[in-house]
Amino acid sequence: MDFGFSINRPRAVDLDKNDLSVSRKALMEMPEWQACIGCGGCTATCTAGNLTQFNFRKVHTLVRRGDYQGAYEEMNKCMLCGKCRLVCPRGINTRGVVMMIKRLLSEY
Amino acid sequence: MENIGTEILHYYDHFVVPFTVGVIVLFTVVIYKYVRWFVKLPGADKHLVRKGLFTRSTLGACVEVVSESLLHRKIFKVNPKLGYMHMSLAFGWFLLIAVGWVEASMHLTGIVPLHAHVFYKFFADPNADYGVSGQVLANVMDLLLLFVLSGVSLAWFKRMRSRAMGMKRATKHTAGDRIALFALWFIFPVRLLAESATSGLKGMESFLTGNIGHWMVSVFGVYNIEQFSGVMWWTYSVLLAVFFVSMPFSRYMHIFTEIPLIFLRRYRLRSTERHKTYDHFQIEACSRCGICIDPCQLQADAGITNVQSVYFLRDRRYHKLSGAVAENCFMCGRCETKCPVGIELNTLRLNSRTKMFDVPADGRYAYVRGMDTSKGEGKVGFFAGCMTLLNPKTLRAMEAIFKAAGEDVWWADKDGGVCCGRPLKLAGEVSAAAKMMEFNKSLFEKHNITTLVTSCPICLRVFREEYDLKGIEILHHSQYILRLMEQGRLSMEESDGRLFTYHDPCELGRGSGIYDEPRAVINAVGRLAEVSQNREEAFCCGSGLANISIDDRGQNKISAALADRFAETGAEEVVTACPLCKKAIARNTPLPVADIAEIVSARLGGRQQA
């Protein structure tokens, strides 16, 4: 398992304790990101997800919930090929989401 | 010593001080910049310069300096009015200096300091008779001044009404630019007044300054004009000083910088994916003429007005470049083909991104190691690329074509492969891209292919430019299909005369120079009706991977703006040769949209099935 960010983590997403500041900032920059309805199309088509356990939908949703740990390393598995953007029914700039998360969360 | 001192003082007045200081500052800064940039060039680039110095490249550069830096031939080609404006200012001023130098050298005696050439009329001896040559020179100088003034008035007019100059949008300028521009606007009108006043007072004859001067003196009287002339010469000198001092820090740095750029470019120096000091020569050679704004579809269709190359270069030059500006560009290359200075706008945009976003990629993508999902065996390899996998009609068509031609094919990534690396590279992550490239390269080598065909222009470009695949010929599928046709390996039904129109993908056309092959294929299966702006001028579909920040709405606006252009041709079907273009066009065009391979496979003799 190279799912580094799932090891030793509490089960609950604790919105009382999670630091939502980064996610809030990111959503201000890219409001369309909030439009995700979690259909999983991106993850299904993902070139990297086809080869490893990278799950774009899950990682970016965790980031929206203020759960940043390991997100940077996960997003680094992305090849930025853009297939996810072509299938996203909500028209989200998914590659932009990847790049933004990497930029904002390289410290976490 | 005493003599020299008196002679210089003979040509001295306090008003020349600002000018002299300005010239000293200007040349100190300019020379400092150039020397610094040149010294810091990579050794390989310096070697290129040494190699090219005593060749025809130098001669060619000299010719180009005259035709571009002085005459502005390229701007003329894009926009004659704008070309005239730039030429009258640049070439006109140059001639004023050159002819002025001749005039001063001929007529002034003794040691003539620099400022005495520039302010010749002030220092000229009114009692000397210079004969016919003197009269001719005086009138030529007037004529040149008039020439420059015509350019200045066009510049004024352009600021007020850019549309009248054939430009939809003019550049928004920085404060430094405005100061320099203000000075430039007034330098020549003030010079006209100063020279006229002096001519009037000294009784010197010439058709412009002479006549205006006599008229001024006759109307306002000698005393008033004497006062006025003093003020005007001071103003003229101060304006020159302001312009010279602001020049190296404003867009007017381009006046000088284009010259070393032309030489270095002739010696084959190029910008690369990583920054080097050669970039500065390119960046500071931008005159911010704004010709790049109009062709930009982000501006024309999506209402994004702060990211165009002129603003990108400006922001980068003043270290104010934001990631958002660097990223918001399709790198479609429409502006680059129009740039009169020939700046490598795409490469500079790219290496800005590299500088901002590249991170070491050690340990990344370990998961691809040893992976091989390829299928089949053959000397010809087919690389669909990630995007073609979402266009199964193209894949099907290629299967049918390979089968019809009896070609054994090695399918590199039919069941999903590793990305070609270009998308990462376009985002500035060149180290990560190198990992992808390394992987695919060894995969191609492992399977001993001799030809690599891809239906994706994005992949094609990185294969051709970066992969260094020895012994493997790299072809876009349109080239490959045409070759099969020419070799008689595809038995085709006779052309049914269907009317197609063709969309040039940016990465295939401007990016890779492939314009003719897809057209030849179309003409072999039907007829082709061209859209009004095609080939080098073709529009971007709005889906280019190089733009990392544009949202879906913006992309859609750009794609929607294309729809009418296809309809206008009267074509029954739109053909393109890129999976991304195909999807973007199909989204808004009511006509059927097909990849080039589809229209061929649909007309294979005997209707071969995949």
Place this chain on the structure above:
Amino acid sequence: MTKKVIIIGGGPAGMQTAASLLDLGIKPVIIEKSDRIGGKLNDWHQLFPTFTPAHEVLAKLKGSMKDARVITGTAVESIGKDGVSLSDGSTMEADAVVVASGFNLFRAELKEELGYTIYDNVYTTVDIEHMLNDGKVAMKDGRTPQRIAFLHCVGSRDEKVNQRHCSKVCCVTGVKQAMELKAMFPQSEVYNFYMDIRMFGPGYEEMYRRAQEEFNIHFVRGRISEASETIDRRVQIKAEDTLIGRPLKMTVDMLILIVGMTAGESNRRFAETKGVELQPSGFVAPADSFTLNTCSGVPNIFYAGTVTAPKNLGESINEGVAAAQQVARYLNRR
């Protein structure tokens, strides 16, 4: 003086408008561009959620409007001030016009990655209704399907084909067909891939539950991103099972795309020439979406049915009644 009312479109909404106008003593004329009335109801097999045969409802509608004049095979080219111009070149006077021109079905081939018209065994819900009407549902080569997958929201809620709206009735259609196919092939496995299941109508939710409990239909929350064809002409699909958070692959005998409703292609021209408002979805906007659902804003033009939005059959028929009422009120006031 008898008042003339023209109804554009002879689908259920237009038919009911005609029936209700007849009840009110007004003689309407239906102008239908195809060669028969009934609209898309002609193609339907059974209706959700009651599994009522579509032809029964159609017969009732036809019966109640049999005294109305019907012109088929003729399209309305434009609506003028006091009448309409027809495709045969003639014009027809009218005191009021009811636009009941309906919707179009989403062209599933636009989602190329799903393989419709490319792979042998990818179908749309409309194809399945035709098969059900013909009494034989089978794979292209005639085999009985053992594994069937339905994909919801094809051409609905999808920015990539510029269809942002929810087509409303596809969820329940997909579940209905899943049950029909399961009833036909009890040995088969049926999977429905969805983003959201929107069971908005009476009895729909109950039907959904029956589909799960009694028909053992599997519901997978995830959108199929792409399909490919295997050597034996089955369809391999890729989705994410989002409730587990892992990619899912499976091979099915039939992939059925539940296609949505798109705005009628004549809407745009109509809106431009008459100056009525068009919604971003391309459906026309009623004068007021609470109290004037069947009014256009132009005094003598009225709407009925799916010209204004995706609707189910009952709602479309009700709008026929409401439109007739508004027409009568308008004619009486004049």
